[in-house]
Amino acid sequence: MQTSSENVYDRLIGDLMNFVGRPVARGIIHSALQKSGITQETLQQTGISKKFINEVVVGVKLFVRDENDKQECLSRLGRYSITSAPNVGPPPGIRRQVPKPPPRAQPPRRAPMTERPQMQQRAHMATATTAARTRPMTKTVSPAAESAMASINVEDDIVKVRSLARNKAVSIGFQSTDQVKIATAVSELARNIFWYAGKGKIELHEVENPRKGLRIVATDNGPGIKNVDEIMSGNYKSKTGLGLGIRGCKKLMDEFKILSSPGIGTTITICKYL
C-alpha cells in the first residue's frame, strides 16, 4: 500500500512533468480520475487502481510524442504499486454504481484531444442520470473491482491488510466467525512475508466458482521454505514459529495450496467459501 506520507497525486504529476508540461500533466491525471470515477481524495486513500493507471497510460500515449520519452514514462508508471481496492466510501449496496461509462459515451481510444472534454462531460452526466438503469448492467463489473491487493513492506502493513481482508469478508457476506478466521489467516501470511521475506504482496479475490467465497494469494520472493512437507505435517518445530502460522492457516481455511522453494520464493493460495 502507498505510505500515507506520500501524496500519490503529487508523485504522479511530478513524474509526468518530466515529459510534458504541468497543464498537460494535470489534464492527463484529472481525465484519468474522471474516467475511472474517483476523486483525488479517493486516490490518496485507496491507492492506484488498474483502471486509473490505464487511463493515465492512454493520456501519456497521446501527449508524449517522442518514442523514447514515451517508453520511459510508461515504465515509470509501471513501477507504481496497484492497490485496486473497491471504493472505500459507499457501502456494498451502492458500490456497484461505480461508473463503468455507458457504451455510447465511452471515448474511442484514438479520439483527438479536442473531443475528449466533451466526451467526458457526457459520460459524467450520463452516469448520473442513468445510474438506476445502468445498475443491472454493472453486474458484469470488471474483475478489478472485485479484487484488492496490498503490498507488505513494513510491519504496519500487516494490520492494514488484515483490516482489508476483514472488510472484504464482510462485503462478501461471511459470518462474524468466518470473518475472524479469514482475518487471522491473512495475518499469519502477512506476518510470515514480513518476517521471512521482508516484502511481498497479498491479493484478495472475490470468487464465484465453485461457490461464492474469497480467495487469498500471498506471494513473496523471499528465501523460500526448504522442507515444506515436513513443516506442514507438524513434525518440524521451528524456533521462530514458522509452520505454526501456516499450519493454523490451513486448518482455518477450506482450501490451502503452497508453492515454495529456496531461491524462488513462496506463494500461498487459500480459499474460504460462504
Place this chain on the structure above:
Amino acid sequence: MARAIPIIKLYNKLLVSIQLDLSDQLVLQLREDITKEIQQTGATGLIIEVSGVDILDSYIARSIRDIAQIAKLMGAHTIIAGLDPNMAVTLVEMGLVLTGVSTALNLESAIEMLSEIQSEMEVNVDELIGEETPEEDIIMELE
C-alpha cells in the same frame, strides 16, 4: 515515562489491558515492563485483558503465553480475560493451546479467580514461616 500499554496495580495484582495492535517491539516492551512491575510491586497475580485486541494470531498468542510463563517464573499467576468468542473458536481450530495460562470470561471473573489462587499461594507460605518462627520460644524462656 508514558507506556504504550499501561500496567495498573490493583492490590496484589497487575492489570494489563491491551488496546493496540501488538508489534514485535511492543511485545518486547510489554514483557520488560511487566517483569519490572512484578519485581517492584511483588504482585503475585497478572491479568491480561484482551477484549481490545483486534485479531489474535499465532504470534500474539505465543507472545502472551511467553509473558505468562515469564510471570510464573517470577512468582505471579497469569489469567487472560476478555477473549472474544470468535477468537476462542479460531484459536482452538488453529490448534493453538495456551499451555500454563488460565483464562476467565471477563475482568470480574479474572479478579475473583486470581484472588482465590493468590490466597492459596499465600496460605502455603504462611504455614511454612509459622513453623520456623523462634520468637515464641524465646519469650517463654525469658519469662
